[in-house]
Amino acid sequence: MRTAYTADQIRGAERTLMARLPEGTLMQRAAAGLASVCAHLLGQVYGSRVVLLVGSGDNGGDALYAGQRLARRGARVVAVLAGSKTHEAGLRALLDAGGRVAGPGDTREIDAADLILDGLVGIGASGALREPYARLAEQAGAAPGLVVAVDVPSGVDASTGRVEGAAARATVTVTMGAYKTGLLVDPGAKFAGRVELVDIGLAPYLPEPDVAALGRDDVAGLLPRPGAESDKYRRGVLGVAAGSHLYTGAAVLAVGGALRAGAGMVRYAGAEEPVAQVRAHWPEAVITQLRRPSVDDVGRVQAWVLGPGLGTDEWAHELAASVLASDVPVLVDADGLTLLALDSALLRRTAPVLLTPHAGELARLTGADRADIEADRLRHVRAAAAELGVTVLLKGSTTLVAEPSGAARVNVTGSSWLATGGTGDVLSGIAGALLAQGLSTYDAASCGAYVHGLAGRLAADGAPLTAAGVATAVPAAIRTVTSGSTLAENLPSRSRER
Numbered sequence: 001m002r003t004a005y006t007a008d009q010i011r012g013a014e015r016t017l018m019a020r021l022p023e024g025t026l027m028q029r030a031a032a033g034l035a036s037v038c039a040h041l042l043g044q045v046y047g048s049r050v051v052l053l054v055g056s057g058d059n060g061g062d063a064l065y066a067g068q069r070l071a072r073r074g075a076r077v078v079a080v081l082a083g084s085k086t087h088e089a090g091l092r093a094l095l096d097a098g099g100r101v102a103g104p105g106d107t108r109e110i111d112a113a114d115l116i117l118d119g120l121v122g123i124g125a126s127g128a129l130r131e132p133y134a135r136l137a138e139q140a141g142a143a144p145g146l147v148v149a150v151d152v153p154s155g156v157d158a159s160t161g162r163v164e165g166a167a168a169r170a171t172v173t174v175t176m177g178a179y180k181t182g183l184l185v186d187p188g189a190k191f192a193g194r195v196e197l198v199d200i201g202l203a204p205y206l207p208e209p210d211v212a213a214l215g216r217d218d219v220a221g222l223l224p225r226p227g228a229e230s231d232k233y234r235r236g237v238l239g240v241a242a243g244s245h246l247y248t249g250a251a252v253l254a255v256g257g258a259l260r261a262g263a264g265m266v267r268y269a270g271a272e273e274p275v276a277q278v279r280a281h282w283p284e285a286v287i288t289q290l291r292r293p294s295v296d297d298v299g300r301v302q303a304w305v306l307g308p309g310l311g312t313d314e315w316a317h318e319l320a321a322s323v324l325a326s327d328v329p330v331l332v333d334a335d336g337l338t339l340l341a342l343d344s345a346l347l348r349r350t351a352p353v354l355l356t357p358h359a360g361e362l363a364r365l366t367g368a369d370r371a372d373i374e375a376d377r378l379r380h381v382r383a384a385a386a387e388l389g390v391t392v393l394l395k396g397s398t399t400l401v402a403e404p405s406g407a408a409r410v411n412v413t414g415s416s417w418l419a420t421g422g423t424g425d426v427l428s429g430i431a432g433a434l435l436a437q438g439l440s441t442y443d444a445a446s447c448g449a450y451v452h453g454l455a456g457r458l459a460a461d462g463a464p465l466t467a468a469g470v471a472t473a474v475p476a477a478i479r480t481v482t483s484g485s486t487l488a489e490n491l492p493s494r495s496r497e498r
């Protein structure tokens with residue numbers, strides 16, 4: 001499990017640790033880790049051109065001491081001093097090692113640099129970057145050299161991943177002591193590039209994490225496996241109420257995701273047209289063609305998926321009411337979410353609910369602005385879970401899962417190739433199958449997103465995928481998790497000991 005923290009949480013832990021150590025120890029640990037990552041990236045340090053972008057706080061101090069270490073190994077290091085003040089001891093150390101200094105207007109070196117260290121601001125930043133920081137951050141991101149962000153890319157809010165104005169686009173972010181939430185959640189995560197964690201001894205002093213990202217072992221431990229005593233009913237039967245005469249594909253994809261994710265049985269309930277399609281694609285599914293908008297005659301299930309392609313007319317509304325009147329967990333997606341937005345009384349039930357909106361659907365549900373949700377995803381998914389009293393999985397470039405208690409997880413397996421029609425329907429089937437197999441809404445959502453993201457990577461393999469291809473890749477994704485293949489660990493961020 002990877003854990004991440006807000007800036008306040010990190011500062012609190014650092015205060016406790018710092019009080020036990022001689023002054024400057026943590027900054028030296030940070031600088032040593034930074035310099036070693038930079039040296040690795042450069043290959044040959046001697047003769048390389050390194051530019052340090054140095055802000056007025058300790059983030060700049062880290063950059064200066066890392067610059068000192070690289071200068072000692074023969075790098076040509078220039079520090080661009082951007083702030084009204086500079087970390088004095090760090091600057092002296094750099095100059096003593098042969099480094100040079102430039103003013104914030106003298107930025108010719110940036111475009112010629114092999115490596116730019118972004119030490120403008122770290123966890124002490126507040127609000128959008130001011131000038132000249134903003135201009136320098138953008139220039140670094142556009143330069144041909146490698147960009148290594150110190151702790152967090154400047155311009156990214158370490159606690160939330162918000163990016164209010166300009167920000168440095170990093171190749172690698174070297175983060176100190178613990179992951180910051182903003183490095184795992186978009187838009188910040190996009191700016192961070194690969195994240196390397198430098199151990200500065202903070203772990204014993206960290207509080208409960210702000211968010212967690214399940215790792216392969218966590219998911220392997222949670223995914224249900226059939227035992228010797230299993231039969232199809234005991235493994236878990238999933239009901240799928242999805243599709244309509246207009247949208248038949250959503251039903252096919254949701255049922256496909258569910259079958260591939262290990263449901264003992266899938267009962268599909270729908271109208272004539274989607275029934276014909278589901279029957280043609282999935283002989284394994286047990287199908288009920290509905291004559292009226294009710295699931296009373298469908299047979300016993302352990303969980304329902306409600307909504308993909310269902311439509312939002314009166315028939316769909318009555319069918320949704322019938323599914324939600326059951327006493328089993330229900331995953332609500334797509335048109336099901338629109339129906340909830342139109343009639344919140346549908347949510348009055350005691351059995352668990354998992355909502356799986358994208359930002360637009362969440363906006364419809366909560367009345368928040370879609371762009372605001374995209375900009376501050378974690379805050380909005382938490383607020384929705386608390387307000388609605390259910391588990392919420394927010395889809396998009398970073399998938400987040402929040403509980404009404406405030407607990408939240410981020411999924412790190414996704415691929416941007418998943419941004420194509422129908423992949424959300426497959427996710428609803430996967431997570432629904434996990435609900436039917438007995439996982440809690442929180443675990444079904446987090447493990448479902450993990451497996452779906454991995455299946456997306458396998459299906460894409462560097463080229464466009466189809467939603468049906470993602471469903472096909474689900475067993476291989478599960479095998480990757482349970483067999484301990486390295487693919488699941490080969491994620492954008494890697495832990496690194498100093």
Ligand SMILES: NC(=O)C1=CN([C@@H]2O[C@H](COP(=O)(O)OP(=O)(O)OC[C@H]3O[C@@H](n4cnc5c(N)ncnc54)[C@H](OP(=O)(O)O)[C@@H]3O)[C@@H](O)[C@H]2O)[C@@H](O)CC1
Nearest residue numbers: 014026027057058059121122123124125126128129130151
């Ligand atoms: N503590 C520790 O043990 C360790 C800390 N470590 C390192 O220290 C970093 C935290 O250092 P920090 O607290 O000095 O804050 P930092 O991120 O450098 O920024 C503050 C400065 O930025 C400025 N500024 C703020 N907002 C701005 C804006 N929007 N636009 C422009 N400027 C802005 C603000 O200037 P002012 O507004 O005061 O003029 C202020 O002076 C942390 O990320 C890690 O790298 C590691 O060495 C490990 C041990």
Ligand SMILES: Nc1ncnc2c1ncn2[C@@H]1O[C@H](COP(=O)(O)OP(=O)(O)O)[C@@H](O)[C@H]1O
Nearest residue numbers: 395396397414415416418419421422423424425
């Ligand atoms: N840029 C992206 N990076 C990673 N995953 C993405 C990205 N964009 C979309 N996704 C994922 O693709 C799926 C799209 O689902 P959804 O928006 O419901 O589409 P549809 O309704 O067409 O099925 C979600 O799982 C989402 O998290």
Ligand SMILES: [K+]
Nearest residue numbers: 118121152154
């Ligand atoms: K930085």
